[in-house]
Amino acid sequence: MSVKTKKTIKNVLYHLFVVAFGFIMLYPVIWMVLGSFKAKSEILGNNASFFPSEWLIENYTKGWKGAGEYTFGTFFKNSLIISCLATLGTVISSTMVSYALARIKFVGRKFWFTCMIMTMLLPGQVLMIPQYIIWNSLGMTGTFVPLILPKFLGYPFFIYMMMQFIKGLPKELDEAAYIDGCNKYQIFTKIVLPLLGPSIITTIVIQFYWTWDDYMGPLLYLTKPAKHTVSFAIKSFADAQGTDFGPMFAMSTLSLIPVFILFLFFNRYLMDGVTAGSVKG
Amino acid sequence: MEKQKRKTTLKEFMNRDNTVGYVFAAPFIIGFCALTLVPMALSLFYSFCSYQVGKPAEWIGLSNFIGLFRDSTFLNSLKVTIQYVIIGVPLKLVFALLIAMLLTKPTKAQGLYRAIYYIPSLIGGSVAVALVWKQLFGSRGPIVKAIKAMGATGFNFFGSDTWAFVPLVLCNAWQFGSSMLIFASGLKQIPKDYYEAASIDGAGAWKKFCYITLPSLSPIILFNLLMQLISGFMTFTQAQIITQGGPNHATEYVSLYIFNQGFAYARMGYACAASWVMLIIMAAVTGVVFKTSKTWVFYENED
Helix, strand or coil: CHHHHHHHHHHHHHHHHHHHHHHHHHHHHHHHHHHHCCCHHCCCCCCCCCCCCCCHHHHHHHHHHHCCCCHHHHHHHHHHHHHHHHHHHHHHHHHHHHHHHCCCCCCCCHHHHHCCCCCCCCHHHHHHHHHHHHHCCCCCCCCCHHHHHHHCCCCCHHHHHHHHHHHHHHHHHHHHHHHHCCHHHHHHHHHHHHHHHHHHHHHHHHHHHHHHCCCCCHHHHHHCCHCCCCCHHHHHHHHHHHCCHHHHHHHHHHHHHHHHHHHHHHHHHHHHHHHCCCCCC | CCCHHHHHHHHHHCCCHHHHHHHHHHHHHHHHHHHHHHHHHHHHHHCEEEECCCCCCCCCHCCCCCCHHCCCCCCCHHHHHEEEEEEEEHHHHHHHHHHHHHCCCCCCCCHHHHHHHHHHHHHCCCCHHHHHHHHHHCCHHHHHHHHHCCCCCCCCCCCCCCHHHHHHHHHHCCCHHHHHCCCCHHHCCCHHHHHHHHHHHCCCCCHHHHHHHHHHHHHHHHHHHHHHHHHHHHCHHHHHHCCCCCCCCCCCCCHHHHHHHHHHHHHHHHHHHHHHHHHHHHHHHHHHHHHHHHHHCCCCCCC
């Protein structure tokens, strides 16, 4: 056998292995999507099959109606409102704060930077109860406010990511703009903000899907069904459906579609965001 | 004249670095005080109190903490959390590193492969996946069916104290994507000549891995380890949905315990005390990892 054929065989084996293993990794997702088209008896138990014998869309129509008085239309609307506003807030506040911490030399900058890093490392669960007590005493539980307002007050992970990005921008740009008569506010809006573009897209993608998937926030603050988000609603929907898993699979599949769409279009930005800050750069 | 002078001073004031800095940092400073500092202080105060929402807090000194260490459910939750972290975190990191190395081979499909292997991380934390996972590993699901076919009749993950944590650990390890990407970008930065030089010296693949790859990656291993430790200690959603902490508290991890005490039993003060104990343990563990890291993390002296 020549060296070349040996190499080709090795290559083919490599791709076969990666694809096969990838299939195993995606199996739970594939199982869910196929399950959403199956009849009840084909999902679990001894008669379970890999493909549906008949592709049914009843699971979707049945699931969409929801278990109570609200359809999934309401839940998708709620999720969209919360995710969009939370993402908007994150972008506005994090660009501002990262500009201050990365570019402006003000008294106390080091101190606030340390506070930011500490907040980033502090697990949210530790603050779960006292934050709930505060929102409750303000009469805000049951509204979207506890899920949205905090995002307008800076989000350390994204602040840190944007700081790394701003530090990579040449300082000469700021200086040139300053000489041309821009003040520090104009430097932010006219120089830094436009250049932050890629970092802002990364933030939008990641924060949108984090908020979309969030379970603990709605669990604590949104008790009324009218206010439920998709991720929370499918949990109560699953509880109400008992052993009829088809509609639950269908709604689970639907709930993941916005995340998949974002991933499809922006996966490069998402992956940039994941590695930002971890590797020296 | 007088007015104009005041106007310029205001303008000057607004353009001072200190003013600009605080104007732009204001969202974070307000947020930090209102959403981190005050809650931390409140939580510390309530951890010495008996407190329910709507009723005045009553100072009870150290009773909550003493109670916690006599509470077998709490001690058990610490035990199972530590077990989960010790098994789950290394598993996830080893897995992430292996896949990252597998995908370093430069092919046209590399980007596509990375995207495919990243999908579990994208959706793994969602409620949808947790619900599906519950059925996938449930007594009538395909995985138990396969295990039963191998002869273990009567096997059931969620009915067993010993095995219930396995689906949770696997669900966590399955979301290896971000660690994988971080490893992958680290692997790319290792100079190729290191490997070439080692080959000339006759080193095999295993030796290259031990003496080049691992030491070069050590700063990134540390970063991933710390991140995964923190998230591992605080695992919540999956356990809350998939096992509800059961059976017999076998998967009632600390954050779930805190949640149950605070909201299901309305013992807010007690729950605050538990979260402080947890925070101290986490700080101690990450501190120890950080301290020992000096012996196994190698930084290149580039600067």
